[in-house]
Amino acid sequence: MATQSTARPANLKLLHATVALQAAAVFVQSITAGLMMTVPYGHVLHSAGSYTLWVVTVVHVVVAVLAWRPGGGPAQPIWYAVGFLALITAQVYIGVFHLTALHVPLAAALLVASVLYLLRIRR
Template sequence: MIAHQTAAPTSWTMHALRAVVILHVVAFLFQAVTAGMLLSAPGGRALHTLSGGVLIVIGLLHLVVAILVWRPGGGSPRFIAVAALLLAFTVLAAILGMAGVKIAHLPLGVLLFGGGVAQLGRVLSWPGTA
């Protein structure tokens, strides 16, 4: 008889969290690229707006997977807090961007990228995976 391993569910959820956080950081980087295109290319505004919407969806996915990792017996609840803050500030950045408040929108974008990279470092160094 094979013994039940409690680490197995944590392992697949942590792998999923790692994948979604990598995707989230890439999406933040792509958002910065489209911001540059917004200033230099005719279709830049539409692409920046579209990728901002995709970024919010990825942020929501990040939050859901972080909750799955945390469930009782799982990982750290701090993944949830960071995912929730990244999502909330992404929505705030989108609102500020649509309102044309660039003086707050741009630094918030930089902060979001840094927060995503910090979350990636935490997730990749978490010892809860095999």
């Protein structure tokens, strides 16, 4: 049976891995957005990537809660995860309705935010 001191680093490592996966998924979305403009099947890749990113973000929320409550970690990552989930959900809907003037700047902001948060949480 793991003690709380050994469970906490494991939960935080899982949180770090989830944030890294989320940042990578956001980056891949920028690539598939470019593919959407150049190849006939690009929209399929971008759509699949958006739903994948949404699922990864839901997992991030769950992992943040697990790192906080049973793991004894800080609660701050939960707020980031929930905020990011809200923005990703808005991004999916904005993309579905083809509101490019909002979709592209929000995508850039999400990419910068995810990389900055990844750097911050790794410290």
